């Protein structure tokens with residue numbers, strides 16, 4: 001059993017991320033040296049130490065060699081020079097093949113915190129704070145997995161979605177009305193590609209107003225929702241953080257009346273602007289506001305909706321009324337002048353820094369646990385508490401049924417209420433690799449129901465990128481193709497390789513018994529779902545593999561993430577059985593020995609490596625399709641749905657093991673547990 005110690009420095013604002021009561025140790029903090037003057041904690045890193053964690057961030061699995069700042073940001077360009085993305089998951093794990101201890105450090109503080117992991121000095125970890133207030137948890141385990149399990153136990157059980165959320169979902173920013181959505185359903189039906197979800201981005205709303213549905217675009221929304229449900233498709237609407245300021249709009253009026261919106265120092269409500277135009281931000285940190293906002297999801301649930309995604313909850317700010325006024329005033333200084341180059345740059349910065357401006361995050365306050373707290377001090381808790389509002393409401397409103405929920409912004413603790421998607425990635429090959437590298441880090445922090453926009457959100461995708469990305473995406477719990485307005489349309493049916501996509505998605509459905517079992521075991525037994533190789537194989541060579549990963553108990557994955565590659569190098573830490581799938585029922589098996597191999601993988605193939613003594617169960621798609629177990633999909637849409645996937649009569653691919661060695665987890669997939 002890992003040993004956990006809790007220390008407190010300063011007077012931290014609670015985050016409710018840890019659910020286990022722990023005594024606060026007194027005396028000198030172990031491992032780290034405190035420097036009160038520059039508000040830092042530091043520690044020496046041995047040459048062979050590897051540092052994992054931080055959840056959804058840029059760069060590789062081993063985080064050494066860069067500086068990461070937890071400061072939830074709406075930044076759609078996830079290049080390796082960035083320091084902050086949408087999430088703050090302040091858990092790191094320091095481990096080495098030469099030490100018998102894997103040290104986990106959880107820095108629980110709701111404000112900005114920076115992890116300099118061998119950036120300033122190659123052999124130093126330095127954690128710096130704006131305010132030196134934090135709860136620090138030190139978790140010493142004998143292996144990385146032991147440490148992570150102890151951490152996961154401390155932060156409570158991960159969110160469990162309905163089983164249908166393991167199906168495939170199609171999304172795109174720009175589906176505007178019933179016929180756009182029907183077309184997606186029709187095209188997937190025509191292509192005979194399984195699908196369980198179609199996502200509704202902001203355009204379904206009436207002028208981007210939360211909990212409204214545009215009546216012209218969806219004249220009979222409940223009937224449309226049930227038509228789709230009868231065809232086995234769940235519609236999943238987006239919810240944004242900001243509430244449009246508009247007389248007569250009930251959500252706005254209730255928010256004003258109930259005093260649920262964030263206010264400035266002088267007591268006036270903050271006026272910011274996001275998609276709806278001017279908005280107020282609900283104070284999700286305030287209990288009454290959280291309860292109120294959570295109850296609003298019922299408006300859509302009453303119309304048949306059973307899943308949501310929460311967006312813009314860093315919160316993203318296009319501008320605030322106050323900052324914009326300041327900018328306009330300052331612009332006068334530049335007007336009519338002959339700008340020299342330095343004043344031109346100043347002018348450019350002035351205008352270019354209007355969105356997500358740091359100053360704006362210091363302009364408003366929360367009522368949190370009975371205290372008035374400036375937003376920047378608790379910035380990283382905002383999206384967490386929006387999703388908590390939803391999660392708590394679902395439990396109240398719908399005590400017997402699971403509801404799908406995932407969020408863009410997050411903090412540890414939010415993993416109990418929903419999953420995450422990795423925000424606005426780009427249709428870049430490097431972002432397929434990033435997706436691969438983020439999955440284990442998310443697993444460490446309890447975000448098990450997660451995934452990235454497959455094919456890439458921003459920029460134009462290519463057919464081969466989408467194929468390769470889908471070939472990896474079939475393994476992530478959240479399996480969603482999503483793209484931005486104005487980019488190349490990337491639904492699978494847009495491409496000549498439609499048949500390959502069909503094979504890939506069918507393979508995903510055949511994998512559901514395995515994926516769901518491993519997911520549920522990871523939740524209930526506080527284990528990682530995705531692991532770096534070095535967490536299971538404690539040798540240096542395995543530890544340095546950054547582009548392969550373990551999925552559950554049986555599998556290693558080695559996705560192809562380079563364009564024009566007909567295969568790739570794979571390192572096998574032990575002998576494994578390679579299965580080369582062309583379809584769920586068309587594959588070859590080959591045992592490969594420990595060591596390096598060049599393996600071929602065509603655009604129509606998926607490689608899976610079964611570990612020694614392990615088993616991969618596979619559903620029989622043909623039989624599932626014929627049995628049509630529990631779906632009442634009408635003839636027009638006779639596609640396969642996750643609910644059809646039979647968990648009896650499985651096929652088992654074994655490597656030095658027998659079918660009975662596999663521990664299948666099953667439940668009804670919908671009741672809360």
Ligand code: MIG
Pocket residue numbers: 172173201202238311312408423424482483484
């Ligand atoms: O400012 O709702 O990350 O998935 O399509 C962009 C439109 C707002 C950002 C989300 C993205 C979504 C988009 N949203």
